[in-house]
Amino acid sequence: MDEQLELLVAERAIHRVLCTYSRGVDRFDLELVRSCYWPDGTDDHGSYIGGVDGFIEFVAPALQRFDRTNHFLGNILIDVDLPNGAARAETYAVAYHRFHDADGQEQDMVAGLRYVDRFERREGEWRIARRVCAFEWRRTDPVGQGSSFADTYTRGVRGSGDVVWPILETTPAGTGRG
Amino acid sequence: MDEQLELLVAERAIHRVLCTYSRGVDRFDLELVRSCYWPDGTDDHGSYIGGVDGFIEFVAPALQRFDRTNHFLGNILIDVDLPNGAARAETYAVAYHRFHDADGQEQDMVAGLRYVDRFERREGEWRIARRVCAFEWRRTDPVGQGSSFADTYTRGVRGSGDVVWPILETTPAGTGRG
Amino acid sequence: MDEQLELLVAERAIHRVLCTYSRGVDRFDLELVRSCYWPDGTDDHGSYIGGVDGFIEFVAPALQRFDRTNHFLGNILIDVDLPNGAARAETYAVAYHRFHDADGQEQDMVAGLRYVDRFERREGEWRIARRVCAFEWRRTDPVGQGSSFADTYTRGVRGSGDVVWPILETTPAGTGRG
Numbered sequence: 311m312d313e314q315l316e317l318l319v320a321e322r323a324i325h326r327v328l329c330t331y332s333r334g335v336d337r338f339d340l341e342l343v344r345s346c347y348w349p350d351g352t353d354d355h356g357s358y359i360g361g362v363d364g365f366i367e368f369v370a371p372a373l374q375r376f377d378r379t380n381h382f383l384g385n386i387l388i389d390v391d392l393p394n395g396a397a398r399a400e401t402y403a404v405a406y407h408r409f410h411d412a413d414g415q416e417q418d419m420v421a422g423l424r425y426v427d428r429f430e431r432r433e434g435e436w437r438i439a440r441r442v443c444a445f446e447w448r449r450t451d452p453v454g455q456g457s458s459f460a461d462t463y464t465r466g467v468r469g470s471g472d473v474v475w476p477i478l479e480t481t482p483a484g485t486g487r488g
Numbered sequence: 489m490d491e492q493l494e495l496l497v498a499e500r501a502i503h504r505v506l507c508t509y510s511r512g513v514d515r516f517d518l519e520l521v522r523s524c525y526w527p528d529g530t531d532d533h534g535s536y537i538g539g540v541d542g543f544i545e546f547v548a549p550a551l552q553r554f555d556r557t558n559h560f561l562g563n564i565l566i567d568v569d570l571p572n573g574a575a576r577a578e579t580y581a582v583a584y585h586r587f588h589d590a591d592g593q594e595q596d597m598v599a600g601l602r603y604v605d606r607f608e609r610r611e612g613e614w615r616i617a618r619r620v621c622a623f624e625w626r627r628t629d630p631v632g633q634g635s636s637f638a639d640t641y642t643r644g645v646r647g648s649g650d651v652v653w654p655i656l657e658t659t660p661a662g663t664g665r666g
Numbered sequence: 667m668d669e670q671l672e673l674l675v676a677e678r679a680i681h682r683v684l685c686t687y688s689r690g691v692d693r694f695d696l697e698l699v700r701s702c703y704w705p706d707g708t709d710d711h712g713s714y715i716g717g718v719d720g721f722i723e724f725v726a727p728a729l730q731r732f733d734r735t736n737h738f739l740g741n742i743l744i745d746v747d748l749p750n751g752a753a754r755a756e757t758y759a760v761a762y763h764r765f766h767d768a769d770g771q772e773q774d775m776v777a778g779l780r781y782v783d784r785f786e787r788r789e790g791e792w793r794i795a796r797r798v799c800a801f802e803w804r805r806t807d808p809v810g811q812g813s814s815f816a817d818t819y820t821r822g823v824r825g826s827g828d829v830v831w832p833i834l835e836t837t838p839a840g841t842g843r844g
Contacts, residue, residue: 311668312489314675319492321678322499329565333578336624356819380600380624382562382580384738387685391834398834400689402738406600408625418627419812422736422762424822426829442829444822446692446736447764449774450812456597456628463534466602466622473604473620478569478576490667497670500677507743511756514802558778558802560740560758584778586803596805634775634806641712644780644800651782651798656747656754 313392320390320397323436324429328401331425332381338373338468340366347438348430354442376419378466380406388429395431396439400424408453416453422446491570498568498575501614502607506579509603510559516551516646518544525616526608532620554597556644558584573609574617578602586631594631600624669748676746676753679792680785684757687781688737694729694824696722703794704786710798732775734822736762751787752795756780764809772809778802 327346334342347353347362358368373379384402391397407419423445430439459465464473505524512520525531525540536546551557562580569575585597601623608617637643642651683702690698703709703718714724729735740758747753763775779801786795815821820829 311671311675314678315489315493315671318496318674318678319489322492322496326565329563329578332563332580333565354820356815359818378624380580382582382600384562384740385685385688387682387689389834396834398830400685400830402688402736404738406625417812418625422738424830426833428833440833442820442833444829445815445819446734446822447762447774448813448815449807449809451627451629451807451810453627454629456595457626459534459623459626462537463623464532464620466624473622474576474578474602477604477606477618477620478567478574493667493671496674497667500670500674504743507741507756510741510758511743556802558758560760560778562740584803596803629805629807631805632807634773635804637712637801637804640715641801642710642798644802651800652754652756652780655782655784655796655798656745656752 316392317390320392320431320436321388324388324390324397324399325386327429327437328383328386328399328425328427332383333474335369335373335381336379336466336468337472337474340370343369345437347441348432351438352440353438356443356445376407376409377416378408378468380466382406397427397429397431397436399427399429401427416457417450418453419448419450421448494570495568498570498609498614499566502566502568502575502577503564505607505615506561506564506577506603506605510561511652513547513551513559514557514644514646515650515652518548521547523615525619526610529616530618531616534621534623554585554587556586556646558644560584575605575607575609575614577605577607579605594635595628596631597626597628599626672748673746676748676787676792677744680744680746680753680755681742683785683793684739684742684755684781684783688739689830691725691729691737692735692822692824693828693830696726699725701793703797704788707794708796709794712799712801732763732765734764734824736822738762753783753785753787753792755783755785757783772813773806774809775804775806777804 331346344366351362353365358365382404387400389398403423403425405421409417411417423443426442426444427438428440429436466472509524522544529540531543536543560582565578567576581601583599587595589595601621604620604622605616606618607614644650687702700722707718709721714721738760743756745754759779761777765773767773779799782798782800783794784796785792822828
């Protein structure tokens with residue numbers, strides 16, 4: 311059972327990195343994105359292929375072209391090689407990108423892909439050593455009716471204003487957004 | 489390793505509540521929805537902000553406006569504070585709502601959001617103390633061709649007729665729906 | 667805590683089967699699909715209802731009608747009955763199917779469903795004994811602009827050429843696709 315627990319702990323750590331990547335990209339917290347990779351890690355995004363420093367430089371203006379992004383993760387299948395401190399992770403993703411086109415029309419560009427990752431464990435920590443994005447499909451559709459939110463809705467935002475950061479602060483029970 | 493196992497057990501409990509919420513909403517089992525919250529829990533859905541009793545009253549007619557809903561969950565990132573019995577959970581969701589509009593046209597309203605939750609552990613049980621829905625995007629599209637199912641297809645239904653309830657009953661091997 | 671760990675280990679095994687099914691279908695590795703079921707297992711797909719051998723025969727030409735498929739999994743709620751070696755798993759899925767219609771127009775057929783499974787443990791291994799697909803919704807939409815990828819993009823492919831298979835092979839750090 312000890313090896314089973316070790317596997318569970320390793321997979322949990324890898325799972326957290328995968329979700330942290332989405333949080334970093336969608337909240338535009340680029341240091342959080344960087345923390346998912348080893349300093350010598352690589353990323354093959356198709357539109358960018360190279361090391362992590364270059365990836366962070368690439369991704370900042372790439373993200374700013376969109377009003378918002380939403381990197382939605384599904385299936386995560388992780389094969390950990392405990393003795394060698396390496397793991398393969400295959401993560402299904404649907405990446406939603408909302409933007410205004412040159413004519414001011416709202417559009418959704420949605421891509422289906424898989425993050426195919428080699429993770430490495432160094433000094434007990436798991437991070438991405440090599441990521442390849444395997445693209446499945448993509449489509450772009452204009453946004454029509456029924457896309458707006460009333461003022462009472464909390465919106466996801468980039469940066470420190472998002473509700474994910476303060477949610478653990480104590481608030482009086484029953485006061486809602488308080 | 490003991491604390492690692494405690495974390496895994498807490499995260500498993502929280503993960504179950506998150507999925508149970510979707511099951512409750514999509515099968516229209518409102519007591520199952522209620523069981524995900526502490527009695528003094530709050531929900532900020534934008535269209536409703538307040539306590540759980542009010543939320544259940546609000547959600548029943550809101551759901552009935554739709555032919556069916558499908559609250560699809562992706563990334564789940566849970567930060568458990570074991571000593572304090574509290575946790576932050578960020579859960580990506582795409583909520584599919586199918587309905588007929590005033591002209592009888594089938595429509596899909598689809599919303600991308602994150603459930604941002606404060607969970608609390610009380611007497612060993614984890615439930616939602618405070619939920620904020622952080623909305624990312626929404627779109628509504630008419631349903632065209634290729635949307636119908638032949639009679640041989642099992643459909644998801646609201647209430648006790650759904651196949652999820654009896655699936656564990658023993659059926660003779662090889663007899664299919666038996 | 668021992669029973670908690672046993673539950674975690676059982677759920678991990680079941681989770682792996684669920685993701686392996688998608689990998690098998692989407693990479694067109696039909697023996698991988700078959701390995702998810704017991705030999706006397708059954709599948710109710712609506713378009714096919716019966717045993718696993720027949721399902722594999724059915725699914726091969728069904729998949730070949732599509733240019734590519736992407737079986738994206740969300741919520742997974744597993745109820746393990748340890749003493750009886752059985753489990754219920756409810757898995758939300760959105761299945762993306764891209765194809766060219768008779769007029770050569772690219773189309774996306776997308777279906778929302780739940781895999782409702784009875785898993786059984788035999789000699790320590792968990793596989794599907796009975797699967798019912800509970801269909802929620804379906805829609806088909808023509809693919810317009812913004813759907814193509816430049817040549818530098820890695821694409822998901824069927825068969826042994828997909829990047830998921832070699833990702834764990836050692837590559838020099840920093841060389842990208844190397």
